[in-house]
Amino acid sequence: MPTPTQPRHRGRRRTHTFLATAAGLATVAALAAALPAQAHNDQGDQDGHGRQGRYQDVQLLSFNDLHGNLEPPSGSSGRVNELQSDGTTKTVDAGGVEYLATHLRQARAGHPYSITAAGGDMVGASPLISGLFHDEPTIEALNGLDLDVTSVGNHEFDEGAKELARLQNGGCHPTDGCYDKKKKFTGADFPYLAANVLNDKTDKPILKPYWVWKKKDVKIGFIGVTLENTPGIVSAEGVKGLKFKDEVETINKYAKELQRQGVQSIVALVHEGGFPASSNYNYDCDSSGAGAGISGPIVDIAKNVTPAVDALVTGHTHNAYVCTINDPAGKPRMVTSAASFGRLYTDTTLTYDRVTGDIARTAVKSANRVVTRTVPKAADMTQLISKWNALAAPIGNRAIGYISGDVANTGTESPMGDLIADAQLAYGRELDPKTSLALMNPGGVRAGLTYAASGAEGDGVVTYAEGFTVQPFANTVNLQDLTGTQLIQVLKEQVSGANAAAPKILQPSAGLTYTLDLTKSGADRVVTDSIRLNGAAIDPAATYRVASNSFLAGGGDGFTTLGQGTNPLVGADDLTALADYLTANSSAGSPIAPPAADRITIVR
Incomplete structure (x- = not known):
C-alpha cells in the first residue's frame, strides 16, 4: 500500500476502474x-x-x-x-x-x-x-x-x-x-x-x-x-x-x-x-x-x-x-x-x-x-505545480493594475461584474466612440480580485494571472447595434424565457440603471419605466451601440435578442480589455476602488 502522499502508479489504460470521488463532510x-x-x-x-x-x-x-x-x-x-x-x-x-x-x-x-x-x-x-x-x-x-x-x-x-x-x-x-x-x-x-x-x-x-x-x-x-x-x-x-x-x-x-x-x-x-x-x-x-x-x-x-x-x-x-x-x-x-x-x-x-x-x-x-x-x-503534485508555474511565471507575474480593496464576485450585481462591464465599455469606445453601454454575463465572471497578495507581488497588486482567473475564456469584445426596444427586451430576458426559473442578471456598465422587482414574476420583474442610460429614459426607436463578449453577442445564456444585433464589430479578447482598463485607471499611488454595485435597485 502506498503512503498517503504517494501515487499508486496503476499505469495507463488500466483494466481496473475505480469509482468517482465526490467531496464533502455531510x-x-x-x-x-x-x-x-x-x-x-x-x-x-x-x-x-x-x-x-x-x-x-x-x-x-x-x-x-x-x-x-x-x-x-x-x-x-x-x-x-x-x-x-x-x-x-x-x-x-x-x-x-x-x-x-x-x-x-x-x-x-x-x-x-x-x-x-x-x-x-x-x-x-x-x-x-x-x-x-x-x-x-x-x-x-x-x-x-x-x-x-x-x-x-x-x-x-x-x-x-x-x-x-x-x-x-x-x-x-x-x-x-x-x-x-x-x-x-x-x-x-x-x-x-x-x-x-x-x-x-x-x-x-x-x-x-x-x-x-x-x-x-x-x-x-x-x-x-x-x-x-x-x-x-x-x-x-x-x-x-x-x-x-x-x-x-x-x-x-x-x-x-x-x-x-x-x-x-x-x-x-x-x-x-x-x-x-x-x-x-x-x-x-x-x-x-x-x-x-x-x-x-x-x-x-x-x-x-x-x-x-x-x-x-x-x-x-x-x-x-x-x-x-x-x-x-x-x-x-x-x-x-x-x-x-x-x-x-x-x-x-x-x-x-x-x-x-x-x-x-x-x-x-x-x-x-x-x-x-x-x-x-x-x-x-507540488512538483507538478512547480513545473508549470515556472513556465507560466514570465506572463503571470506581470502587474496589470492596482486595487484599494477586494473586488468581490458575489451578489445579484457584483463589484467584479461591474468592473468588467466598465472595462468593456471603455474598450468599446476605443473601437467606436459611439458605444453606449456594456453588458457582462455573470457566468463569465469566474472569480473576484483579492487585495491581499497571493504571491510576492504585494497587497493591492493585480497580476495577469489573477486577471486570467477572473476571465479565462478568451472571448472577444464585440460591438453591435440594438434598438431601444431590443435593449429593453434583453434586460427582460434576464428573468424570462430560458432564464425564468434561474435568472441570469447581466452586469451593467456605469450609467445604465434600473429596478429589479423580485416581488413580481417573469419579465415584469424588470421595471421598464425605471431603465435609464446616463439619467435618460431608453428611447425605443433609438439605436444603441452595445459592447459584450462574443458569447453573449451570439445569443448565449438565453439572450436571443443579443444575437439579433446589427453592424457587428469584433475586437480583441476580453482579458486584454480588463488589463488595459486597470493599467490606464490605476497606479500604486492611486489604486482603483471596487465598484459599489448599486446600478441595479433590487426590490424584494
Whole structure:
C-alpha cells in the first residue's frame, strides 16, 4: 500500500476502474434497513472462514467541477461552510490538488475495492497555471490523482471537440506545440464519457458512452452525460458539428445495453445539478424526507432515470449535497455533488451483491468530506505545480493594475461584474466612440480580485494571472447595434424565457440603471419605466451601440435578442480589455476602488 502522499502508479489504460470521488463532510445514514450483520466485507473477497462472501463493499470517491484549480483557490472560492452541532456555521479553508491527492490516498487506504470518478468540468475556465497551457497540467494532475473515469461537462467543449479529443488521446497542441520539450503530452489515463454528445454527421457519441470497472468478479458500469443545454452555455464554435441529447433518454438507453452485457450495477455521471436548501456542505438533505432538501434540474432527471441505475454523481451547479431522490419505482437512490474547485470529495459505499450482480441499495451510504489544508502536501503534485508555474511565471507575474480593496464576485450585481462591464465599455469606445453601454454575463465572471497578495507581488497588486482567473475564456469584445426596444427586451430576458426559473442578471456598465422587482414574476420583474442610460429614459426607436463578449453577442445564456444585433464589430479578447482598463485607471499611488454595485435597485 502506498503512503498517503504517494501515487499508486496503476499505469495507463488500466483494466481496473475505480469509482468517482465526490467531496464533502455531510454524513448520510443508510437509506433503509441495514443488511445482515455478516453482509459487509470491505477487506477482500473472502469471509472469516476463507469462503467468498456474498456482499462486497466498493468505495466510490467522486468530485466535480475542478476547473483546473490546481493551486488552493483564493477567497470565498477556497472555502466551504460547515454546520456545527450548536447550529452555528464555521468557514473552513479547502481545496488544492496537493491536499486533494493526500485526502484521496488516505481515504483509499484499507479499501482494496475503490473507484475514483468525476462529474465533468475538470477543465475549462481554469486559472492561468492550467488555462495558459490548454489544461494539459490538469490532465497530468488527474492522472496523478488516479482518476478512473469522468463524464464530460459543458466546459470540456470550450475549445471544441477536437481539443477534447487531444486531451483524451494526447499529442501537442496544434497551434502552440509542445510545452514540455522533454516529452510529448500523453493525454488522460482515464476515459472521458460522452454518451449524449453525438457527431451530427454520424449520429454516434464522440467519445465512449460508458465504461465498466472490474475487479475479480465485481463489475460496475459508468454512464457519462452532460447537460442537454450545453449549446446554450458554450460558444457556437465550441459545439460546432455536435448534437446534445436528452440526459434521461441517453442514460436509460445505455443502462439497458450494460444490462444486456451482464452489468447490473450502474452509476450515472451527470454534469447537471441541483440547489440544496442550505449552503452548508454537511446539510442533511433528507431531514424532511427523501428529496425534500434539493431542487433544480437534477431532481427531474433523478426521478426519471431507470431504476437500473444505482447512484448518480452530479455537478455543474457548484453546490454540495448528498441526497436521496426516489427513482421511478419509488425506491430511494443516492444523488451526490461535491461543490467545486476540489474543495470537497464524496465518499460513497456501494454494497455489491455477488448473487444478483447488483448494488444492495438499502446499504448505500455517502458523505461529503472537506479537502482540508491541514494534511501533508502530496510531493508529486507540488512538483507538478512547480513545473508549470515556472513556465507560466514570465506572463503571470506581470502587474496589470492596482486595487484599494477586494473586488468581490458575489451578489445579484457584483463589484467584479461591474468592473468588467466598465472595462468593456471603455474598450468599446476605443473601437467606436459611439458605444453606449456594456453588458457582462455573470457566468463569465469566474472569480473576484483579492487585495491581499497571493504571491510576492504585494497587497493591492493585480497580476495577469489573477486577471486570467477572473476571465479565462478568451472571448472577444464585440460591438453591435440594438434598438431601444431590443435593449429593453434583453434586460427582460434576464428573468424570462430560458432564464425564468434561474435568472441570469447581466452586469451593467456605469450609467445604465434600473429596478429589479423580485416581488413580481417573469419579465415584469424588470421595471421598464425605471431603465435609464446616463439619467435618460431608453428611447425605443433609438439605436444603441452595445459592447459584450462574443458569447453573449451570439445569443448565449438565453439572450436571443443579443444575437439579433446589427453592424457587428469584433475586437480583441476580453482579458486584454480588463488589463488595459486597470493599467490606464490605476497606479500604486492611486489604486482603483471596487465598484459599489448599486446600478441595479433590487426590490424584494
